[in-house]
Amino acid sequence: MMRRPAFLRDEGKGDSVVPPSGHTAWLTSFTAAAMAFLAVFALALSLAAGSLAARWQASLDRTATVRLSAPEDQIDLQTKAVLATLATTPGIASARAMTDDEQRALLAPWFGPDLPVDTLPLPRLIEITEDSTGYDGEGLRQRLAAEAPGAVLDDHTRWRRPLAVAATRLRLLGFMSIVLIGTATAAMITLAASAALAANAQVIRVLRLVGARDVYIARAFVRRFTLRALMGAAAGTGLGMVGVWMLPSADSAGGFLTGLGFQGAGWLLPLLLPPLTAAVAYAATRASALRKLRELT
Amino acid sequence: MIALENVAYSYGGGELLSDMSLRLAPGSFHFLTGPSGAGKSTFLKLCYGELLPTAGHITLFDRDVRSLTRDDIAYTRRRIGVVHQDCQFLDHLPLAANVTLPLTVAGRAENAGDLADLLGWVGLGALAQALPPSLSGGERQRAALARAIIMGPDVILADEPTGNLDWEMSLRLLTLLTELNRMGKTVVVATHDLNLIRQAKSLVPARVLRISKRRIHLAGADL
Ligand SMILES: Nc1ncnc2c1ncn2[C@@H]1O[C@H](COP(=O)(O)OP(=O)(O)OP(=O)(O)O)[C@@H](O)[C@H]1O
Ligand SMILES: [Mg+2]
Numbered sequence: 001m002m003r004r005p006a007f008l009r010d011e012g013k014g015d016s017v018v019p020p021s022g023h024t025a026w027l028t029s030f031t032a033a034a035m036a037f038l039a040v041f042a043l044a045l046s047l048a049a050g051s052l053a054a055r056w057q058a059s060l061d062r063t064a065t066v067r068l069s070a071p072e073d074q075i076d077l078q079t080k081a082v083l084a085t086l087a088t089t090p091g092i093a094s095a096r097a098m099t100d101d102e103q104r105a106l107l108a109p110w111f112g113p114d115l116p117v118d119t120l121p122l123p124r125l126i127e128i129t130e131d132s133t134g135y136d137g138e139g140l141r142q143r144l145a146a147e148a149p150g151a152v153l154d155d156h157t158r159w160r161r162p163l164a165v166a167a168t169r170l171r172l173l174g175f176m177s178i179v180l181i182g183t184a185t186a187a188m189i190t191l192a193a194s195a196a197l198a199a200n201a202q203v204i205r206v207l208r209l210v211g212a213r214d215v216y217i218a219r220a221f222v223r224r225f226t227l228r229a230l231m232g233a234a235a236g237t238g239l240g241m242v243g244v245w246m247l248p249s250a251d252s253a254g255g256f257l258t259g260l261g262f263q264g265a266g267w268l269l270p271l272l273l274p275p276l277t278a279a280v281a282y283a284a285t286r287a288s289a290l291r292k293l294r295e296l297t
Numbered sequence: 298m299i300a301l302e303n304v305a306y307s308y309g310g311g312e313l314l315s316d317m318s319l320r321l322a323p324g325s326f327h328f329l330t331g332p333s334g335a336g337k338s339t340f341l342k343l344c345y346g347e348l349l350p351t352a353g354h355i356t357l358f359d360r361d362v363r364s365l366t367r368d369d370i371a372y373t374r375r376r377i378g379v380v381h382q383d384c385q386f387l388d389h390l391p392l393a394a395n396v397t398l399p400l401t402v403a404g405r406a407e408n409a410g411d412l413a414d415l416l417g418w419v420g421l422g423a424l425a426q427a428l429p430p431s432l433s434g435g436e437r438q439r440a441a442l443a444r445a446i447i448m449g450p451d452v453i454l455a456d457e458p459t460g461n462l463d464w465e466m467s468l469r470l471l472t473l474l475t476e477l478n479r480m481g482k483t484v485v486v487a488t489h490d491l492n493l494i495r496q497a498k499s500l501v502p503a504r505v506l507r508i509s510k511r512r513i514h515l516a517g518a519d520l
Contacts, residue, residue, distance in 0.1 A: 016390065016394075017387060017390070017398070017401065017402070019387070019388070019389035020389070202385065203387055205385065206385050206386065206387055206398070207387075207398075207402060208371070208374075209347075209374065209379060209381070209385070210374065210375075210398050210399040210402055210444065211371050211372065211373075211374035211375035211399055211402055211403060211448075212371060212402035213367075213368050213371040213372075213402075214367055214368070214371075216402055294367070
């Protein structure tokens with residue numbers, strides 16, 4: 001036989017033994033709704049920060065360039081010096097001087113394919129690939145200045161690294177907010193439940209008198225608060241999702257807000273909030289009800 | 298069934314009841330009298346585990362009350378029907394739901410025919426859907442008695458069950474209690490009403506307990 005969870009099981013007249021209680025009911029639903037609403041945004045923020053961090057991390061493609069400008073007669077010499085320096089720098093996986101053809105291909109979009117690379121005083125480009133540990137940019141710069149005065153290190157992707165770290169932190173903050181929201185919800189519902197129990201001391205006395213066990217009395221309260229929290233959270237989640245959905249789309253807003261919202265299956269994630277809130281309400285009310293009942297008689 | 302051994306009780310000040318020893322045998326019928334404030338209600342509360350003795354031992358259905366868990370006390374109360382002096386109900390539920398409350402909390406189904414019979418017996422058939430706050434004192438007492446016996450308890454403890462009733466209704470309740478006693482239930486009735494006691498003695502072999510000067514005595518035939 002399939003057993004329904006205790007809070008859904010109804011022994012006869014079940015929770016009608018507890019009188020409908022005005023403001024604690026409203027307070028519980030409202031709290032659950034408001035908290036779920038906030039949680040939707042915290043969740044959206046976390047997910048967006050997560051994908052932002054992932055995107056920025058991926059574009060740190062671990063490459064840098066050394067630009068070398070030198071008089072024509074020294075350029076080969078200095079290129080060798082730079083390559084030698086790079087070869088002995090820890091954290092660098094490989095370094096390679098670009099050929100004239102490659103440089104021409106790089107410049108073609110701007111100057112056309114017929115650029116006479118040989119005759120122009122173009123800087124020589126040396127491509128660096130880091131290994132996973134990374135190298136010390138400032139140290140390398142100083143050594144290059146000593147070995148090859150015309151060499152300039154251009155680590156163009158490095159500026160993104162703090163941003164990727166910031167995005168990761170932001171995601172962490174988002175998750176912490178969700179945990180805090182959950183804790184606050186549990187606290188508020190516990191308070192509302194204890195208030196309801198205290199207000200119904202007479203009801204509890206009568207129930208105990210006719211032989212009701214603590215779990216029966218607790219269940220009547222727990223069931224009610226769980227259902228209220230579930231409904232409130234469903235409403236709050238719905239509103240929150242509509243709010244996220246109405247945010248300007250990635251294309252029109254651009255910049256930092258790009259992608260603040262749910263993508264694809266991500267829209268299913270906030271749907272977990274109502275059952276999660278109900279579970280929190282169930283645990284919180286049950287614990288406080290059983291404790292309170294032991295105090296009362 | 299219910300046994301007291303050198304039981305004493307105090308609400309915190311001096312002892313209200315001292316050195317009481319008593320056995321309520323199955324199927325016995327007892328009246329409990331004594332001046333107001335003597336401790337009749339307190340005695341009954343000791344008998345259904347609402348209060349624990351401050352000294353001595355009370356045994357309910359062969360178990361020491363001090364060894365009972367909260368759940369055990371709940372189960373014990375299903376075997377003891379109590380009519381309180383201040384009959385308390387769930388004010389938001391109609392009378393019928395209040396009378397069947399012991400069945401509800403025990404997860405048992407009610408029998409509509411039995412309920413109608415019972416309400417008819419205590420003269421509340423027409424008030425099944427009334428809310429408790431709208432009932433008179435006597436109606437509340439009759440409802441409380443109906444609630445106390447709906448589970449078919451082994452013991453019935455009634456605290457002034459006829460306090461607000463006219464003589465005719467008092468006799469009717471007394472008859473109901475003596476009927477239950479003939480069916481083998483143990484009955485204890487706290488009352489000031491000597492006429493009621495005299496009347497009962499013509500119906501059942503009832504004994505009279507009297508609380509005075511902190512002790513409980515078996516009253517003589519002088520009533
Ligand atoms: N909860 C309590 N705390 C302190 N004192 C109490 C409490 N309940 C009763 N008392 C005191 O204990 C004494 C006995 O009370 P009890 O209700 O048992 O008397 P009773 O014999 O039933 O009286 P009555 O005939 O008026 O109903 C009274 O003096 C009362 O004031
Ligand atoms: Mg009394």
